[in-house]
Amino acid sequence: MQIDVQRQTLRLMAAATWQSFVALTRPNGLPADHIQATGEWANYTSPTNIGAYLWSALVARDLEIITATEAYQRIRQTLATVAKLERHEPSGQFYNWYS
Numbered sequence: 001m002q003i004d005v006q007r008q009t010l011r012l013m014a015a016a017t018w019q020s021f022v023a024l025t026r027p028n029g030l031p032a033d034h035i036q037a038t039g040e041w042a043n044y045t046s047p048t049n050i051g052a053y054l055w056s057a058l059v060a061r062d063l064e065i066i067t068a069t070e071a072y073q074r075i076r077q078t079l080a081t082v083a084k085l086e087r088h089e090p091s092g093q094f095y096n097w098y099s
Contacts, residue, residue, distance in 0.1 A: 011063060018060040021053050029078030030098070047094045054078060 024031040024041070031053040033042040054075060061071035087094055 014059060014063055015065050018056055018065050021056045024049075025053060025074075027077075028081045029074065030081055044097050044099045046097050050078065050082060 021031060024035060026032065026041075030045045031049045033044050033046065033049055035041050057066070057071045057074050057078075060066045061068055066074075082094075085094060085098060
């Protein structure tokens, strides 16, 4: 019984975490770094934020919080935008922050 309660609690936490990413993500597929208490989005993101969003989309799919189709569409949009981001020319590395 205890394990079922723990699983249910973890699933609820995962669904809530996913909803926070949904709230943070712009139409271009990039998540804002944060949202102010006033509802104003940050005008920047980072590779860390983007990676966390992509992993969260996969987990949301695996836990059936979203469909495989939705996960695919979200990941496709994000990767299409990431492909257009400017990078450090000599190394090809992404910059730490993007507006």
